[in-house]
Amino acid sequence: MAIIHMEEIRKIYDTGKVKVEALKGVDLQIEQGELVAIVGPSGSGKSTLMNLLGCLDTPTSGKYELGGQAVSGVSRDELAEIRNRRVGFVFQNFNLLPHISALENVEMPMLFGGVRPAERHRRAKELLERVGLGDRIDHKPTELSGGQMQRVAIARALAMTPDIVLADEPTGNLDSTSGSDIMSIFTDLWKQGSTMVIITHDSALARRASRVVEIHDGRITADHAAAA
Amino acid sequence: MKRDLHVILNLFASSSRLQKKRAYLTIAAIAWGTVAILLLLAFGEGLKRQLDKNRRSTGENLAVMWPAVTTKPWKGLPPGRRIRLRSDDVDFVRQRMPELKSVHGEVTSWRTALTYGRKTVNGRVIGANYVYGEDRKHYPVAGGRFFNADDEINRRRVIFLGDELAKDVFGDENPIGKTLLVNNAPYTVIGVMQHKTQMGVYGGPDATHATIPITTFKAQFGRDQLNVLVIQTQRPEEMKSELKKLNSILGPKFGYDPTDDRALATWDMVKSSQVTKNILLGIQIFLGIVGSLTLLIGGVGVANIMYAVVKERTREIGVKMALGARRRWIIAPFVLEAVVYTFIGGALGITIANLLVAATSFIPIEHNRVMSFLGRPTLSPQIGVITSLILGVIGLLAGYFPARRAASIDPAATLRYE
Numbered sequence: 001m002a003i004i005h006m007e008e009i010r011k012i013y014d015t016g017k018v019k020v021e022a023l024k025g026v027d028l029q030i031e032q033g034e035l036v037a038i039v040g041p042s043g044s045g046k047s048t049l050m051n052l053l054g055c056l057d058t059p060t061s062g063k064y065e066l067g068g069q070a071v072s073g074v075s076r077d078e079l080a081e082i083r084n085r086r087v088g089f090v091f092q093n094f095n096l097l098p099h100i101s102a103l104e105n106v107e108m109p110m111l112f113g114g115v116r117p118a119e120r121h122r123r124a125k126e127l128l129e130r131v132g133l134g135d136r137i138d139h140k141p142t143e144l145s146g147g148q149m150q151r152v153a154i155a156r157a158l159a160m161t162p163d164i165v166l167a168d169e170p171t172g173n174l175d176s177t178s179g180s181d182i183m184s185i186f187t188d189l190w191k192q193g194s195t196m197v198i199i200t201h202d203s204a205l206a207r208r209a210s211r212v213v214e215i216h217d218g219r220i221t222a223d224h225a226a227a228a
Numbered sequence: 229m230k231r232d233l234h235v236i237l238n239l240f241a242s243s244s245r246l247q248k249k250r251a252y253l254t255i256a257a258i259a260w261g262t263v264a265i266l267l268l269l270a271f272g273e274g275l276k277r278q279l280d281k282n283r284r285s286t287g288e289n290l291a292v293m294w295p296a297v298t299t300k301p302w303k304g305l306p307p308g309r310r311i312r313l314r315s316d317d318v319d320f321v322r323q324r325m326p327e328l329k330s331v332h333g334e335v336t337s338w339r340t341a342l343t344y345g346r347k348t349v350n351g352r353v354i355g356a357n358y359v360y361g362e363d364r365k366h367y368p369v370a371g372g373r374f375f376n377a378d379d380e381i382n383r384r385r386v387i388f389l390g391d392e393l394a395k396d397v398f399g400d401e402n403p404i405g406k407t408l409l410v411n412n413a414p415y416t417v418i419g420v421m422q423h424k425t426q427m428g429v430y431g432g433p434d435a436t437h438a439t440i441p442i443t444t445f446k447a448q449f450g451r452d453q454l455n456v457l458v459i460q461t462q463r464p465e466e467m468k469s470e471l472k473k474l475n476s477i478l479g480p481k482f483g484y485d486p487t488d489d490r491a492l493a494t495w496d497m498v499k500s501s502q503v504t505k506n507i508l509l510g511i512q513i514f515l516g517i518v519g520s521l522t523l524l525i526g527g528v529g530v531a532n533i534m535y536a537v538v539k540e541r542t543r544e545i546g547v548k549m550a551l552g553a554r555r556r557w558i559i560a561p562f563v564l565e566a567v568v569y570t571f572i573g574g575a576l577g578i579t580i581a582n583l584l585v586a587a588t589s590f591i592p593i594e595h596n597r598v599m600s601f602l603g604r605p606t607l608s609p610q611i612g613v614i615t616s617l618i619l620g621v622i623g624l625l626a627g628y629f630p631a632r633r634a635a636s637i638d639p640a641a642t643l644r645y646e
Binding site: 051054056057076077080081083084085089091095096097099100104108109111112113114156160 | 231234235238239242543544546547548549550551552553554555557638639640643
């Protein structure tokens, strides 16, 4: 079953005078358990695609179903709920809340998801142990290295057991060793059955994916299984 | 709902805190506004209470009538006839209107020589019924008394002095028991009036006249034609109908149309006190508005700071939205934060205002001409409630508008770049 089903997706940014067509009709299907890399030069529309995939934004036209649920014509709060339950985000700049601990950061989506405090705490701790930060749960993000922060972000992305994990240049702000560690975590998660979409222009990263989608000028130009 | 509250309180507790200096300044602005509104309202309340007290010091539920000239024809009589009341008419009114609390008449002798020893002062002497002392609040200083029914029946030559008049005649000497010559006739001083600040005055302030029994007055001055007739009702709301009744009784007796309200020129103190009350209410509302505006400026300060906070936390808000925070979970912690600053500032302001008001109680009111009219600033529970309500509304608004901007943040735009 397709986790992600996109048909004829268009996105036009209308800034008053200028209309920019960022996506010009994208069809994309992603199956359960895939690790997909979306690659493309800057300005190709891959960020826009990421926003649409993650329900941070809605398409101008086209059909988008996430986990069998149509994502159009829903209210802002419903969209928030879809993000909460179905999408886990990993960002290039981590986007952790700086003044609360790693544990509280991981608990945050569960707070929004209505998970009880005791269960939140237990699960957040378990996830941080899973990404190898069991001894750092009370550290604030400022007390962690880049690689550690990104691992906290991954634990947070997994907190609500989402349908899909969306990573936007997850290794972009990391040195190569940390980057490779993070990538290993992603492949491990993939092997355990998670569905992942990674947006990157790092070809080394893309090579470790099961499938590579190339996007160029708002259109998908290539879609093939990775060499690996 | 319970879940909302749980999430909101959690987010409130975990959002980044304002820099301290900013928080202090905001709180100070609110405290200042609160002090301003409280002091202005306290001043208004003090003024109201003092004026009310001063107004009552003439007497309560009184109407004063000056016998005058008819303005309407009546049973073949032309207008322009002078009405004359005598001391007997006081008894007549008492008999026909037993429901009144009291009735008395007054006769006045202007510029009367009052002599003690070698000193002579020209003063007003009022001849009145003994109930006058109670009706018109001529309370004696300890050691003295007002004249009583016996004095009136027996036409005793006793005299009760206003406090300023007593000081003019006797200086620092205690007048009680002394003999005072009134137009060369000896009178015994039986009492001196307690000092009072008086608002409603007819003839002259009570402090500057002397009062003697109306019977004694008639014996000495040979006249008992009333200068004024005064009635006192049990309750203020009865005054209007009692005045009407009085005219319907006196009209036929003295030959004037009972609807001719000029025959007896009437000062209805109940009615005029209502006017005063309305003016005071107007003053209080005005002071309240001025205070509220000051507080509003504090509220604008809070809103301003909250806008800055929203800007600072744009990314934080974007992250929370990406993680699935609903609109109200973003809005409520901001509103709560603004309310907390307002609350702390308000509490501080209330404390300061209370201390300041308490400090004014050390200023003496007696014999202080300004204070005896302005009164002492007073904080009442109503003032507390009003101020708290205004503070609450300002806090909510100061939080709501910035929070609405926070909720309109586009998460997609905030998350990507440093």
